[in-house]
Structure formats: structure tokens, C-alpha cells
Amino acid sequence: MTDFDPAAALAAAAEGDQKAWNAIVTTYSSLVWSIARGFRLSTADAGDVVQGTWLRLVEHLHDIRDAERLPGWLATTARREALNLIRRAGRDLPVDDVDGLGAAAVAPAVDERLLRDESQRVLWQAVSRLSHGCQRLLRVMFADPAPSYETVGAALDIPIGSIGPTRARCLAGLRSIMTD
Structure with a gap:
């Protein structure tokens, strides 16, 4: 709106x-x-x-x-x-619960679901290796639909101007973990 x-x-x-x-x-x-x-x-x-x-x-x-x-x-x-x-x-808290990330409207084939579940498990394990601040920021920003920077800033009590650079650093850290 x-x-x-x-x-x-x-x-x-x-x-x-x-x-x-x-x-x-x-x-x-x-x-x-x-x-x-x-x-x-x-x-x-x-x-x-x-x-x-x-x-x-x-x-x-x-x-x-x-x-x-x-x-x-x-x-x-x-x-x-x-x-x-x-x-x-x-x-x-469960470590591998991916239900909250949103299920597909149509059930995928078993092998597709297994691959997706494994990919999500690996991703969230990598996210769990990031700092607490990065974990919080990425979890909020991964929402669907993605919230505005204003909403993210208010929710996490961080300045709007630092969200983009912080997100970039967190994603770079995640990328590094994923390629190790």
C-alpha cells in the first residue's frame, strides 16, 4: 500500500x-x-x-x-x-525444521523434495555458523514477501542505512561458508 x-x-x-x-x-x-x-x-x-x-x-x-x-x-x-x-x-528448538520456510502449493516429486530439503538443511546449517546478528538479519530478510528496509530496521533496531552493507557482509560470509 x-x-x-x-x-x-x-x-x-x-x-x-x-x-x-x-x-x-x-x-x-x-x-x-x-x-x-x-x-x-x-x-x-x-x-x-x-x-x-x-x-x-x-x-x-x-x-x-x-x-x-x-x-x-x-x-x-x-x-x-x-x-x-x-x-x-x-x-x-529443532535444528532442521524447514516447515516454516513455506511449502510448495503442489507437492513435488519425492526426489525433488529430498533434494530441496537437503539443500535447505545445508543452507540453514551454514546460516547457523554466522554471527547471531547475521542470522537474525538474514532470517527476517528471507521472509516472503521480503519486508522493506524500514520494517527490517524497526524490527531489528538497526539503522536503515546499515542494512544493505550488513546484508552484503552476511551474504559474503555465508558464501564463504558454503564454498568451504
């Missing part, structure tokens, strides 16, 4: 405007999903985190004073929801 105004949308949603609420969800949905996926949760658990994040927003629509900080608020809330879910489940 080119004319999306976060302050107007929040105010209207707080008054019960369904179109405003839908605009908020559409604008920030990929951000919330990317944060949930960053915890390597199953698709169902990531969905619970996303749903919980939107519920918290509904509960706090009247409390948010600076609408420009909404992406950061949503990112923080999604992280807290994910950590709470993990804590409640009392389990470790």
Missing part, C-alpha cells in the same frame, strides 16, 4: 474499522511471520505466535502512542510470544 498511514490506521482500527485493521495486518504480516520463523518453529507453532501477536495488538491498540514504532512493537511482541511458546512447550 503506497498511501498507508500507520497513525490513521491504528486510530481507525481502535475505533473498530475493519478495513484499517486489515491494512495493518496486510502491511506487517510478513514481518510478524519472519520473526516467528526466525525461531525455527513448526508451521503450526509459528502460526500460534503470529496469532498471539495480533491478539496482543488488539489488546493494546489504545496504548500505542507512536504509530511509527509499530513495526518494532510487533517484532518485540512476536519475539516474546515465540519465547513464551518455547518456554511453555519445555522443549529445545
